[in-house]
Amino acid sequence: MNKRVTIKDVAREAGVSIATISYVVNKKEGVREETAEKVSAAIKKLNYIPDLSARSLVSNRSNLIGVVIPQTEEDKELMLKNPFYSEFLSAVEYNLRKNNFQLIISGTNIDKGYLDMVVERNMDGIIVVGMYPDEFFEDLKKANIPTVLVDSYCKDHYFHSVQINDRYGAYIATKYLIENGHENIGIVTGKIKTGGVASERYLGYKDALKEFDIPIIEKNVFEGNVDFEFGIQVAKQISKNKELTVVFAIADILALGLIKGLKSVGINIPEDISVIGFDDIYISKIFDLGLTTVKQDIYKKGQKAAEIVMKSIFEKSKTKQEIVLPVEIVIRETVKKRIK
Amino acid sequence: MNKRVTIKDVAREAGVSIATISYVVNKKEGVREETAEKVSAAIKKLNYIPDLSARSLVSNRSNLIGVVIPQTEEDKELMLKNPFYSEFLSAVEYNLRKNNFQLIISGTNIDKGYLDMVVERNMDGIIVVGMYPDEFFEDLKKANIPTVLVDSYCKDHYFHSVQINDRYGAYIATKYLIENGHENIGIVTGKIKTGGVASERYLGYKDALKEFDIPIIEKNVFEGNVDFEFGIQVAKQISKNKELTVVFAIADILALGLIKGLKSVGINIPEDISVIGFDDIYISKIFDLGLTTVKQDIYKKGQKAAEIVMKSIFEKSKTKQEIVLPVEIVIRETVKKRIK
DNA sequence: TTCACATTTCTAAACGTTTAAGTTTGTTTG
DNA sequence: CAAACAAACTTAAACGTTTAGAAATGTGAA
Incomplete structure (x- = not known):
């Protein structure tokens, strides 16, 4: 395995302390233009890539969103063969990626229990699609992180949600x-x-x-x-x-x-x-x-879910959102008018 | 946010040092049966969940596999609407999950460049499906982590691969x-x-x-x-x-x-x-x-890819695998016999 | 009882960041 | 010219693990 370029290497190269590097990387103010450029040059020269594990450890931010997808009854494979879910997932991924979040897809049926995974990985948010037992939602509550339910019909209106009527x-x-x-x-x-x-x-x-x-x-x-x-x-x-x-x-x-x-x-x-x-x-x-x-609009469903979860991560404001997207009938060829 | 239960809390509860906890959690030998039980009890009592960020930081293991999926030309959405890819993904996820790996799906088109993401996240392995420019594979080589190519037709036979003829x-x-x-x-x-x-x-x-x-x-x-x-x-x-x-x-x-x-x-x-x-x-x-x-057999393609990447992570043996799965004709109804 | 050795447990450093608090430097003001 | 203050930068602790190596404990033989 290759030796990792760390913040220390960059600090040495740029002739400043590691804190300054961190400030530049995270675009915090209070760094002189000139210094920032020196640092940027060093970063580029050494090809420095921050370690998200380390960052996550201290800042409790992982840039990871958990996406829970229903599983088949028999073998607990994710229902990704069902076009509804893959379309939805595609939309979620697309909109999350724009803001530099990655997603971890999974069912609820993992040996640890889903909550454990959320905690393990310091996930920043969760998008749940589909129905699950009440205890699952109770667990999620404990996790106490931004969560959006999609089509979940959870009795408890504690979470953000997006659905249709x-x-x-x-x-x-x-x-x-x-x-x-x-x-x-x-x-x-x-x-x-x-x-x-x-x-x-x-x-x-x-x-x-x-x-x-x-x-x-x-x-x-x-x-x-x-x-x-x-x-x-x-x-x-x-x-x-x-x-x-x-x-x-x-x-x-x-x-x-x-x-x-x-x-x-x-x-x-x-x-x-x-x-x-x-x-x-x-x-x-x-x-x-x-x-x-x-x-x-399945795409919009995914998009909204992504937007809400991100907004909820960035803003402290806890205004709950419960979005109901419109539906409409599309008349094509499979229904015949019947004359009595 | 809730206060996290850490290894220290468990150590205090069980009346041993944190090292011992770590040994028990990771099932290493050299811990007396009796002690192990005490520790397990404490873990259960406090509901201790190890922090994978911390673990990743010191051990360079993330239990994360990157899965690269082609993107549409226009808007770079992942090709998850294409049933081939969602079927494949489903198979990969299923087989990875069994061994406690999670996957991070993504295209190559992320602002950072894919390699950066691999390094950032300390990914343990990569599964690539589809064709990409040569430079992409050059980059992957630099990452120097277990990689399996699927349907990539990479000229350079440096990586494991699974495909069909x-x-x-x-x-x-x-x-x-x-x-x-x-x-x-x-x-x-x-x-x-x-x-x-x-x-x-x-x-x-x-x-x-x-x-x-x-x-x-x-x-x-x-x-x-x-x-x-x-x-x-x-x-x-x-x-x-x-x-x-x-x-x-x-x-x-x-x-x-x-x-x-x-x-x-x-x-x-x-x-x-x-x-x-x-x-x-x-x-x-x-x-x-x-x-x-x-x-x-799309499922098997995903399964093999998952298996090889995991094997490659666990075993040091660097024997390269290039798997070619069989194909066969399935005769149904869309081809007519033509009499000349 | 003492010594040698194996087994179990512990100490402490390391991993790569962020960030509060402190220090230095520079600027303004009376 | 010193005092007061702001801006820029640094120090050092903290985050939660793993893991060498040291220390403690236990076991058996002489």
């Missing part, structure tokens, strides 16, 4: 279906009881049905995982339910799986059954049919 | 097309001159054509970016070229864009034109047609 989005989606003549509306969703995004969207679905006095039929509700596989899997059941004229999949990835599965059993979209999704993930463009869906 | 993969793909009666074979590819994955796959394409004495026609080569948009874009040109019976897209993401574009101008796949891809990305399942493609 999932319930409303699902409501307008369902309403749109009803207004297009559909009455037998299925829903494919994740676990409803958990009180997260899936539950909220389910509630929005019910809101719309109630508003139009359409009964909520239990066998029209298909509950499982929010992933492509479940979409495919559920298609078989749906194909048996002849009354259904449309299905609301609470996430695009589900909708895509569903359509794939439906087609494979000879059902045409939207002629035989209509499908509407939620999220407007980038990758759904791949699909041959334009997916009608509720659009949310 | 891209040329051969493209060769068997093209050969498969020829054997199915195709003679006018288009290719949609990235920049050919750069000498990376795109070039290699282009070479494999030429290899097969040569073997069967089929002339290489310049206007059958469509060069652009390796992304979904270019696939769509190029469809128009391809649709004008009436002789083409099949197109080899050197990446699935291109193939998917291409098919989408082709369909939008009324061309049916595979009836009018066949398409073959490369990579077998997970997300292509979404597509309604099964994409015939050259399969590589």
Whole structure:
């Protein structure tokens, strides 16, 4: 391993004390222009690169942001194959990098426990995306560092948050279906009881049905995982339910799986059954049919999360931010108008 | 901010010196069983979490692996929207996490220069995916830490590497097309001159054509970016070229864009034109047609990269590893047998 | 009991920074 | 010209670990 150039080497080269080097490096005032130049020259000449471990040790600043991403149930791999999360991550990384922060991605399921990692690494902030058990959030509170929750539906409104109005989005989606003549509306969703995004969207679905006095039929509700596989899997059941004229999949990835599965059993979209999704993930463009869906701005979600966490680090002001980003329906090709 | 529990606190609690605590924490021998238990009890009681910054400072070990991912040309966002990279990243993260390493993802385009970041953070290892300018690799050499290149086609075989035989993969793909009666074979590819994955796959394409004495026609080569948009874009040109019976897209993401574009101008796949891809990305399942493609094991690529970098960190043995993973053709629905 | 030696524990320096407090130097003012 | 003050710079402690090497303790043989 190469010998490291330290602040001492620079001090010797520039003929000043190490404190002065530190002041110059950190752009603090009280250093004469002339001295600063001498120091800068020495830094350049020796190619001095400060050691962030040392800095972190004394100043408790690491320039590291933890990003918590949901994990698959089976093997606890991060859900990075799910386009929603990779799009989100990309946005977060991009906006954090601009301000010289790096991110450490991870699930909550590490042997130590997440809080330990935060403390170990002196993380400056945390961005959490998705739902987790209450104890997890309790732990985060203890860490007492700037934290932004994204789509977490944490009962405790202690943290900053950015999210969308999932319930409303699902409501307008369902309403749109009803207004297009559909009455037998299925829903494919994740676990409803958990009180997260899936539950909220389910509630929005019910809101719309109630508003139009359409009964909520239990066998029209298909509950499982929010992933492509479940979409495919559920298609078989749906194909048996002849009354259904449309299905609301609470996430695009589900909708895509569903359509794939439906087609494979000879059902045409939207002629035989209509499908509407939620999220407007980038990758759904791949699909041959334009997916009608509720659009949310995933990039902006990541950007906001990054901005808030950084702001919260720099400013002492503890004004909590709870941002709700807008949603809108995007009409493409997978929902057919139905004439009664 | 909370007061940190340090090794001193534990030492006081357990009634031993801080050195002993350190030995216990790091599982070094020479500590009596009895003492170790006393220490463990104290650690648990106080909830002691070692400070990795401090550890890194003295031991030069950070448990941090840098992962370099290509960036988009325009705005330098990481290419995480490209499913190949997110799949790869997921695999790397999963395998690194098992051994208690965290990763810091980044592009090469950070104001400091990548090497600076490596030094700043005392990174233990680096995984690079994709092609970069020679100077970048020269820089990495200077860093002198375990490094694994993935799909980098670095002329200098100084580093560990994991890749596939891209040329051969493209060769068997093209050969498969020829054997199915195709003679006018288009290719949609990235920049050919750069000498990376795109070039290699282009070479494999030429290899097969040569073997069967089929002339290489310049206007059958469509060069652009390796992304979904270019696939769509190029469809128009391809649709004008009436002789083409099949197109080899050197990446699935291109193939998917291409098919989408082709369909939008009324061309049916595979009836009018066949398409073959490369990579077998997970997300292509979404597509309604099964994409015939050259399969590589992206998960294993990430796994191997992670394993090699960790092995290289732990063992002093400097035996260089250059791993080439197998490829195989996966026949699905997008290539039609052509009867002459 | 004493000595030699092995085992366990401790002391203290080192890692590379930041920063409060102190010192020096320079400038202004009565 | 000295006093007062501001500006620029330095000293030294602190951050929380690891790890040689020293010290203490324990064990067994003569």
